[in-house]
Amino acid sequence: MTYTEAPHLSPRRPIRELPDELISQIAAGEVIERPASVVRELVDNALDAGASQVTVRLLSGGVRLISVEDDGSGIVRDDLPIAFKRHATSKITSLHELESVATMGFRGEALAAINSIADCALLSRIPTEPNAWLLEGLTGELKVAARAGGTTVEVKELFFSTPARRKFLKTDATELAHCVDAVRRHALARPDVGFAIWAEGKLVEQWRIAPLPQRLRDVLGEDFIAQAVEVNHTVGTVRVTGYAGVPDAARSRADHQFAYVNGRYVRDKVLTHAARVAYADVLHGHRQPVFALYLHMDPTRVDVNVHPTKIEVRFRDSREIHQAVLHAVENALAAPRSAAGGVLVDLPAHGVGDVAEPAAIMGAPSFEQKTESRHIVWEQSAINLGGNRVSDVSLLWSPTVAGNDTNDGLAIQRAHTIPASAPEGSVWPLGRAVAQLHGVYILAENAQGLVVVDMHAAHERIVYERLKNQLEAARVISQHLLIPATFAATAQEVATAEACTEALLELGLEVSAFSPKTLAVRAVPSTLVNGNAVELARSVLAELAQHDASRVLEQARNELLATMACHGAVRANRQLTLEEMNALLRQMEVTERSDQCNHGRPTWRQLKMNELDALFLRGR
Ligand SMILES: Nc1ncnc2c1ncn2[C@@H]1O[C@H](COP(=O)(O)OP(=O)(O)OP(=O)(O)O)[C@@H](O)[C@H]1O
Ligand SMILES: [Mg+2]
Structure with a gap:
């Protein structure tokens, strides 16, 4: 039969209940894809x-075979046959329990689904019992067996009864990679559990029980943790922990983005969107940030029963979650990493030929220790600035925002300058300026070696951050439009405008219905009065409908400030004195996000002594 000869479905066909076997196989399709x-x-x-x-x-x-072996609580003999039944679970007994479920499973579907499409066996022993029991899924035969406490589930010849589905599988190597990925996701959530993966009789991965940073290092590689900042932030009842990669560590693919809700790996639009927004000001273009984020929240505020494979969840208040993740990541990224003494930002390997990763990293202190030492270094530098207190230093670079080109926005106040030969130079994270290169780079010496700073990029960020702070300090002032800007709105936009009047007003926007299908923008934030009011209102409404819209305005405003900052920043080819260079370095150390310019490029690089030694084959 070709596809053109579809079977003629006679209306006389009777309605019949499907056989149990077929129901299970159809249901299995939802849960078991590969x-x-x-x-x-x-x-x-x-x-x-x-x-x-x-x-x-x-x-x-x-x-051909999947076998998963554990040392858990085991299954009692009489429960073994029930485990293979549909809708049979030990994990919940009521809808109430489902609402606050803390286990990964709750539907009592998985084993039944797997058993309907493969040759399964269940071997289990309660640790306190004298022996184990083996249940053959195909025959239902139950017999005494030997095993330590725990359970082994063996799944052979997957899709043997549904050959059509088997055809959709990719090569063994690809399927193996997916299997390893599946275990990896669990491993990142449970560093307190050891994992081992064997393929074709060979050990392919082994992750021993370890603290989270070590587990991340083991599973995602040294680079992940070496180039990440710790996230730990609580908003209301939502706590976000984990690690976020610095902008430099971003990848071309979104393959190192892991988000967990109460220990469950999820792919969730709210979470990924929040993380992306958090990087918006430091990561540009199509680079994908890397992160492993863990949300801890009241289980009754998240519905885990919305997707057959439980990979999606629904939050009671997605705006709350969006805010929490956004702030958590943003705060973690804001602190200038120069304060960490450059430990976390290494020159990319290709930048220095074939120089190997510094071996020192292997024996490097744990991540917690590193973050701690960052604070120590930071405090030292603040103290050592002595009379030149941080706040004083900030006066050294006061750009004229209007973009006075003759002056480059550079105002040096001699009274507050730092002596170029300060003996404390080595404790300043970005070191002591020693020279300027071709009017573009500042070279500085710090405890680790050589620091190279792109002076325009760095100053641009400093000016930009200052403008943002000044603007944030002032309340959003809204300005009425002489003629309201009207636009044909969708039902969704009208509904959002009505439901979120308050939120809109807080953002300086007044949007109201003009007719059932037209919205009128009557007021906008005064800083954006010259922009396109309709476009602004539209994007804010779209964001408000989903998560939180404060960022749309902020982004629009930031774009404006970035342009201003670019004009205000010191230009290339401007000769700086050592004092001016040092002032810029000190400013960078105290400016949020100063590791990236406004366009997401790095503002400074550390060349460590051992990297320089390697360039000259010293000590080999
Ligand atoms: N490795 C195991 N150790 C102990 N008990 C197990 C194990 N695997 C399955 N069970 C028991 O078998 C039952 C059925 O497992 P199954 O995976 O089918 O359903 P579930 O985990 O309850 O829900 P879900 O379908 O959401 O995974 C579980 O509720 C549990 O009691
Ligand atoms: Mg289960």
Whole structure:
């Protein structure tokens, strides 16, 4: 039969209930897409059983065999056959319990689904029982077996009964990669559990129990943690922890973005959007930030039962979550990393030929220690500035925003200058200026070696941040438009405008219905009075409908400020004195986001002594 000869469905066909077997197979399609889905479900179960070690064995990318072994609580003999039944679970007993479910599983579907499309066996022993029991899924045969406390689920010949679905699988290597990814996601959430993955009899991954930073290092590589800042932020009842990669660590693909809600890996638009917005001011173009973020929240405020594979969730108040993640990441990224003594920002490997990663990193202190030492360095430098207090230093560079080109916006106040030969130079994170290169770069010496600063880029950020702060300090002043700007609005826009009048007013926007299908913008923030009021209102309404809109205005305003900052910043080819250069370095150390210019490019690089030594083959 070709596709043109569709079977003629006679209206006389009777309605019949599907056989149980077929119901299970159809339902399985929702949960089990490929071997990795099985791996995910089985590891979920092992973790729910309180396992401290989970071992996954795979043959042919999981198609021929998936075996997941744990040392968890086990299943009692009489429950074994029930575990394979649909809608049979030990994890919830009521709708009320579902609302506050803390386990990965709750539907009692996974094992039934897997058993309907593969040859399964369940081997389990309650640690206090004298022996284990083995249940064959195909025959239902139950017999005594030997095993330490815990459970092994064996899944052979996946999709053997549904060959059509098997055809959709990719190569074994690809399926294996997906299986490893599935375990990786669990491993990032549970550093307190050890994981091992064997493929074709060979150990391919092993992650031992370790503190989170070490687990991240083991799973995502040294670079991830070496180029990340710690996130730890609480807004109301929502706590966000984890690590966010510095802008330099961004990748071309979004493959290192991990978000967890109460320990569950999720792909959620609100979370990814919030993270992206948090990077908006330091990461430009299409680079993808890297992060591992963990949300801890009241389980009743998130619905985990909205997607067959539980990869999506629904938040009761998505705006609250958006705000929490946004602020958490933004705060973590704001602190200038120069204050960390350059530990966290390394020159990219290609920048210095084939210089290997400094071996010192292997024995580097743990991440917590690093962050701690950052504070120590920071305090030292603040103290050592002595009479030139940080706030005084900020006066050294007071740009004239209007873009007075003859002056470059540079105003040096001699009274507050720092002696170029300050003996404390080595404790300043960005060091002591020693020279200017071709009117573009400042060269400075710090404790780690050589610092190279792009002076225009750095100053541009300093001016920009100052403008933002000045503007933030002032309340949003809204200005009425002489003639309201009207536009044909969608039903969604009209509804949002009506529901969010207050929020709009807070943002300096007055938008009201002109007719059932027309909205009128009557007032806009005075700083944006010359912009396109309709476009502004539209983007704010779109954001408000989803999450939180304060950022649209901020972004529009920031774009304006960035242009102003560019004019206000010191130009290339401007000769600076050592005092001016030092003043710029001190300013960078205290300015938020000063590691990136307004266009997301780095403003400074550290060349460590061992990297310089390597360039000259010293000590080899
Ligand atoms: N590794 C295991 N250790 C102990 N008990 C297990 C294990 N795997 C499954 N079980 C038991 O079998 C039951 C059924 O597992 P199954 O995965 O089908 O459903 P679930 O985890 O309850 O819900 P979900 O379908 O959402 O995963 C579980 O509720 C649990 O009691
Ligand atoms: Mg389960």
